[in-house]
Amino acid sequence: MTTNRIAVLLVLLILFPSCKREEQRSGFIVRVNDSYLSKEDFYQLYDSTKGNGADSVEVINNWIKKELIWQKAVKEGLTGSTANKIRLDQIQKNFVYQQMIDKLAFDASEEIPPNELEAYFDANKHFYRLTGSASIVNYFLTMEEETAVKYRAEMVSSGWESVRNVISGNPKVTIKEGEFWRDYELPNKEMSYLVGQMMPGEVSLIIKTADNRYMVFLLTSKLQAGNVPDLKLIRSTVMNDLIVQKRLVIEKEIIEKLTSENTIEIK
Secondary structure, eight states, X not given: OOHHHHHHHHHHHHHSOOBBOGGGSSSEEEEETTEEEEHHHHXXXXXXXXXXXXXXXHHHHHHHHHHHHHHHHHHTTOTTOHHHHHHHHHHHHHHHHHHHHHHHHHHHHTTOOHHHHHHHHHHTGGGGOOSSOEEEEEEEEESOHHHHHHHHHHHHHHOHHHHHHHHTTOTTEEEEEEEEEEXXXXXXXXXXXXXXXOOTTOBOOOEEOTTSOXXXXXXXXXXXXXXXXXXXXXXXHHHHHHXXXXXXXXXXXXXXXXXXXXXXXXX
């Protein structure tokens, strides 16, 4: 195991503390020798890995593997080396640095008025020009195939408005309107084929999704490559880009402010 890998392991275990001893002998999820994973620490770990699709078993197994390696590293004296301590200190500072800047950027994003977002979009429209075709759709999702068949027939005969009014009262059905789909982002070949063959105003066949739900969509319009979508269709993308720009400004401003407030000496 290299020094870098050991340092990364050290910081993971410090950021998600697990080595609590006597006070965790009751109410723990799992233990490895004298190290305990409490319920509180487990929930923290689980929440931090949601974006990776990890389930609770995987989270626990990963904790066990890290703890086994950590205890072996301690026994071999690897955790106390000067090189590892220096590397770990830098990793911790980098982590906290990013956390602080992210927090400041997030706070600033909460204050972005609509006119600022619109002005940013207008000044940077060329960045949002489509490189491929895209579609705007309304759709519903349900776990029940019979429900999908029923609502699709209603959509074909009576239109989207009629189906939307009915579905809005059904908690088992998810409904979305005005969704922006870039063709290259479509999740499977069936959807890509349907979107490519359909004309605006047409209703799709029933599609079974990867999570075993049933989807039916209404193609409301198509956009060709070279067009710039309306801001309302890509608002989240434009907002994220604006936040990135503000983050750079905030980072520069906070460093300048802290530099003026602190004593810095370079020899």
